[in-house]
Amino acid sequence: MKTKDKNNTNIAFSNENPxxxxxxxxxxxxxxxINRVESEKQTSTTKIIRILKPALAFAASxxxxxxxxYIPASIIGNRTSYSETTEQEILDLYYVNxxxxxxxxxxxxxxxxxxxxxxxxxxxxxxxxxxLEF
Amino acid sequence: MSVDPFIxxxxxxxxxxxxxxxLVEKHQEKLYWHVRKMVLNHADADDxxxxxxxxxxxxxxxxxxxxxxYTWTYRIATNETLTFLAQQKRRNIFSSSTxxxxxxxxxxxxxxxxxxEIQRKLQxxxxxxxxxxRIVFNMKYFDEVKYKDMxxxxxxxxxxxxxxYHHAVKKIEAFLRNDEMNF
Numbered sequence: 001m002k003t004k005d006k007n008n009t010n011i012a013f014s015n016e017n018p019x020x021x022x023x024x025x026x027x028x029x030x031x032x033x034i035n036r037v038e039s040e041k042q043t044s045t046t047k048i049i050r051i052l053k054p055a056l057a058f059a060a061s062x063x064x065x066x067x068x069x070y071i072p073a074s075i076i077g078n079r080t081s082y083s084e085t086t087e088q089e090i091l092d093l094y095y096v097n098x099x100x101x102x103x104x105x106x107x108x109x110x111x112x113x114x115x116x117x118x119x120x121x122x123x124x125x126x127x128x129x130x131x132l133e134f
Numbered sequence: 135m136s137v138d139p140f141i142x143x144x145x146x147x148x149x150x151x152x153x154x155x156x157l158v159e160k161h162q163e164k165l166y167w168h169v170r171k172m173v174l175n176h177a178d179a180d181d182x183x184x185x186x187x188x189x190x191x192x193x194x195x196x197x198x199x200x201x202x203x204y205t206w207t208y209r210i211a212t213n214e215t216l217t218f219l220a221q222q223k224r225r226n227i228f229s230s231s232t233x234x235x236x237x238x239x240x241x242x243x244x245x246x247x248x249x250x251e252i253q254r255k256l257q258x259x260x261x262x263x264x265x266x267x268r269i270v271f272n273m274k275y276f277d278e279v280k281y282k283d284m285x286x287x288x289x290x291x292x293x294x295x296x297x298x299y300h301h302a303v304k305k306i307e308a309f310l311r312n313d314e315m316n317f
Contacts, residue, residue, distance in 0.1 A: 013256045015276050018249025019170055025180075026166075030158045033187045037154070040188050 141203060144194050154194075158187055161204060164277075165211045171272045172215045172265075174240045174247075174257075182218055186211040201286050208287045212269060219265055237261040259309040263302050270295055271302040 143153035165186060170179035189210050197206055226236040241247065241257055249257070260268055269288065273279040281292045288295070 013252060014250075015278075016253075017167060017171070017276060018247060018253040018257065019167070019174075019176075019244075020246045020248045021166070021170070021176055021179075022246070025176075026163055029162050029166075029183075030155060033158050033162070033184055034151070034155060036184050037188055037191045040192075 137199060138203070141194075141197065141199060144197075144203075150194070154187075154191055157190070157203070157207070161207055162187075165208065168208065168273070168277065169211055169215050171276060172268060173218060174237060174244055174261075176244075176246045178218065182214050183211070186214050189214070205283070205286045209289070212287065215269075216265055234261045255310060255313060256306070259306040259313075262309055263305055267298050267302040267305075270298045271306070274299050 140153060140156075143149040144157065162183065166179060166183050169182045169186075170176065173179050173182065186207070190207055193210075197203070201209075222236060238258065238261060241254070241261065247254070247257075260271060263271060266288075270284065273284050273287075274281075279287075281295050284290075284295055285292045290298075
C-alpha cells in the first residue's frame with residue numbers, strides 16, 4: 001500500500017481511493033448517459049409543447065370566438081349592404097329612366113316624327129267604316 | 135485560432151452523437167471519482183455525473199475553447215457537485231446538528247466504502263472541511279492534480295489554492311490529533 005507524506009505534513013495515510021462502485025458500473029455508464037441525453041431531448045420538446053400549450057389553447061379559443069362572431073356578423077352585414085345597394089340602384093334606375101324617357105320623347109318628337117308615315121299607319125289600322133262614322 | 139477537430143465534431147449535428155460518446159468514455163471514470171469523493175454516496179455521484187454530461191451535451195455550442203474540453207467538463211462537474219451539496223445542506227439544516235453531519239451519516243452507511251479504519255478516519259476529517267477546501271484537498275491529495283490545472287478548473291489563483299490546501303491539511307491534522315486523544 002502506497003503511503004505518502006504530502007507537503008511535509010504529518011498526514012501519512014494512503015492516498016488510494018477508499019471508495020468502490022457497483023461491479024460493471026463503468027461498462028454500462030456511457031450507454032446510460034446517452035439514453036439520458038436522448039430522453040432529455042424528448043423531454044425538452046415536451047416541455048416546449050407544455051409551455052406553449054396555454055398560449056395555443058388561448059389562440060384556438062380566440063380563433064373559435066372570432067369565427068363564431070365575425071362570420072355571422074359579416075354575412076348579416078353583407079346582406080344589409082346588398083339591400084341598400086339594390087334600393088339605391090332602383091332609385092338610380094328610376095332617376096335615369098325619367099331622364100331617358102324625357103330625352104327619348106323629346107328626341108323622337110323632334111327628329112323622327114313624320115306626318116306622312118303617321119297618316120299611313122292610321123289609315124292601315126282604321127277600317128273604312130270607322131272613317132265613315134267619324 | 136484553429137478549432138480542435140474533435141470540438142468541431144461535437145458541434146456538428148451529424149457527428150455530435152459519436153463524438154459525445156467518445157468524450158463520455160474518455161472522462162467518465164475520472165469525473166465519477168472526482169464527484170464521488172465529494173458526495174460520498176454512489177447513487178448521488180451517478181446522478182451528478184449524468185447531469186454533468188447532459189449539460190455538456192446541451193451547452194457544447196457555447197464552448198468557446200478558452201480552456202481544454204476536459205477542464206470545461208471538470209468545471210461543470212464541480213459546479214454540479216457544489217450545487218448538489220448546497221441543496222443537501224439546506225435540506226438537512228433542521229435535522230443535523232452540524233453542517234456536515236449528513237455527510238458523516240452517509241459515510242457511515244455507505245456500502246461502497248472499502249477503506250481501512252484509518253482511511254475512514256481520514257474521510258471523517260475531510261468532511262469537516264468547507265466544500266471548496268475539500269475539493270482542493272481531494273484533487274491534490276488523491277488525484278494529484280497540478281496546481282496549475284486545478285487553477286484552470288476551479289478558476290482560482292495558484293496562490294489561493296496552495297493556501298487552501300495548507301489550511302485543509304492543518305485542519306485534518308488537528309482533527310486526527312483530537313480523535314487520537316479521545317481514544
